[in-house]
Amino acid sequence: MNDLKFGRQAISLEEAQRRVLGHVRLQETEKVPLFEAYGRRLAENICAGSPLPHFRRSGVDGYAVRASDTTGASLAEAVCLEVVETVPCGLVPAKTIGPGQAARIMTGAAVPEGADAVVMLEMTNAVHQETGLGGMVAVHKAMNPGDNVTPVGEEAAAGEQLLRKGCIIGPGEAAVLAAFGHSLVKVYKRPRVAIFSTGSELLPVDAALAPGKIRGSNGYMLACQVQQAGGVPLLMPFLPDDAGRVERELLAAAEQADLWMTTGGVSVGDKDVLAELFGRWDGELLFNKIAMRPGSPTSVGLWRGKPLFALSGNPGACYVGFELLVRPYLRASQGASDPLLSGAIAVLDTDYGKGSAYPRYIRGASRVEQGTVFVRPAGRDKSSIMVSIKETDCFICLPAGGRGARRGELVRVLTIGD
Ligand SMILES: Nc1nc2c(c(=O)[nH]1)N[C@H]1C(S)=C(S)[C@@H](COP(=O)(O)OP(=O)(O)OC[C@H]3O[C@@H](n4cnc5c(N)ncnc54)[C@H](O)[C@@H]3O)O[C@H]1N2
Numbered sequence: 001m002n003d004l005k006f007g008r009q010a011i012s013l014e015e016a017q018r019r020v021l022g023h024v025r026l027q028e029t030e031k032v033p034l035f036e037a038y039g040r041r042l043a044e045n046i047c048a049g050s051p052l053p054h055f056r057r058s059g060v061d062g063y064a065v066r067a068s069d070t071t072g073a074s075l076a077e078a079v080c081l082e083v084v085e086t087v088p089c090g091l092v093p094a095k096t097i098g099p100g101q102a103a104r105i106m107t108g109a110a111v112p113e114g115a116d117a118v119v120m121l122e123m124t125n126a127v128h129q130e131t132g133l134g135g136m137v138a139v140h141k142a143m144n145p146g147d148n149v150t151p152v153g154e155e156a157a158a159g160e161q162l163l164r165k166g167c168i169i170g171p172g173e174a175a176v177l178a179a180f181g182h183s184l185v186k187v188y189k190r191p192r193v194a195i196f197s198t199g200s201e202l203l204p205v206d207a208a209l210a211p212g213k214i215r216g217s218n219g220y221m222l223a224c225q226v227q228q229a230g231g232v233p234l235l236m237p238f239l240p241d242d243a244g245r246v247e248r249e250l251l252a253a254a255e256q257a258d259l260w261m262t263t264g265g266v267s268v269g270d271k272d273v274l275a276e277l278f279g280r281w282d283g284e285l286l287f288n289k290i291a292m293r294p295g296s297p298t299s300v301g302l303w304r305g306k307p308l309f310a311l312s313g314n315p316g317a318c319y320v321g322f323e324l325l326v327r328p329y330l331r332a333s334q335g336a337s338d339p340l341l342s343g344a345i346a347v348l349d350t351d352y353g354k355g356s357a358y359p360r361y362i363r364g365a366s367r368v369e370q371g372t373v374f375v376r377p378a379g380r381d382k383s384s385i386m387v388s389i390k391e392t393d394c395f396i397c398l399p400a401g402g403r404g405a406r407r408g409e410l411v412r413v414l415t416i417g418d
């Protein structure tokens, strides 16, 4: 009844995500030094500028030989070859290996022309002679062509695409970028997110508790979530339950932020100021109710070309609202091709007795035992409960209706974090 009175039409989470992702504004790009690129999202595809490796490389310390010269060699029987030079790493071999010849070579050095295998040092004996240039080596192993030689392009052919636009730069990506000479990396600018906590009951962290008041915790929680998602949190001063003031402060922050996020004031209370603002603003409301628990009053709109995510004040609902809607938006705005949380199947580790008219996203804690993922609620699952968020690493998704789920049932889970 209330929902009709307040003009609220619940849509599915999938539809809400589709609407949010349909309005993503891709971030501008910037170039950053490779050393500072960790955790950023790449803004261009990276292809191999040359084959990797770009020269035939020895995989061991030993002797570069012609495999055909070593036929019949064994621990008991040696083949003696003339050593014509030594090839350390970083230098180019000067000689071509002819029949009956070998070159001393180090791991990672360029294999000389003519040689097609490298014998490990342990399978040889250097024979020092009074005469001759490099002496002789006794080889105790019969080699096949290609043994211990890394061919040109074994890891990557020239032109091969190695990194995709939108990927997160981690250790492996940084190594690829370094190997192909990208000292400056083109990445998406971090989205700046203005975080407003609304509620006249909110006290700053350093204030003493007072009757009816609480210390605002959502802003700090959201600031961490924004950073995890690659964004820059702008923690704005708390706002009182005054819709006019909220409107003014949001607009005043528009210049410095790529999107707004608010917490609190989205339900149907007398002082639910975001709901009031949506009733009289000049923005476009994408939705103001989602068929999900918690976070059903989560609302999203577009205002002056920017999205405004109005999350619930209840900490559990606020957390879920960020993960299911804001994180995908932030990922997509930094070029992610697959921005939604990834799903998996897990075994429920305990009975969960609460059915719901809406699909439920329960804060879950998972563990792996003998290759199977088990999951259980991270704590009591009330949207007002905050202390269980710290144990949460996934959401347990239960469909609408029914009586919850039983221990041992397979359930769908969504993994949190990038
Ligand atoms: N008559 C109805 N009442 C409620 C409904 C409804 O449909 N009809 N929905 C309930 C649901 S579901 C939720 S969720 C909450 C949503 O509330 P709001 O988003 O309007 O949030 P507030 O009313 O401002 O606060 C709720 C709760 O959270 C605390 N809070 C707020 N901000 C913070 C903060 N920054 N840090 C920590 N805690 C915060 C606040 O003190 C309240 O206790 O509405 C239900 N009611």
Ligand code: MOO
Binding pocket: 292, 293, 294, 295, 296, 297, 312, 314, 317, 383, 384
């Ligand atoms: O939907 Mo509210 O977020 O359940 O408590």
Ligand SMILES: [Mg+2]
Binding pocket: 264, 265, 266, 267, 268, 269, 271, 272, 313
């Ligand atoms: Mg409220």
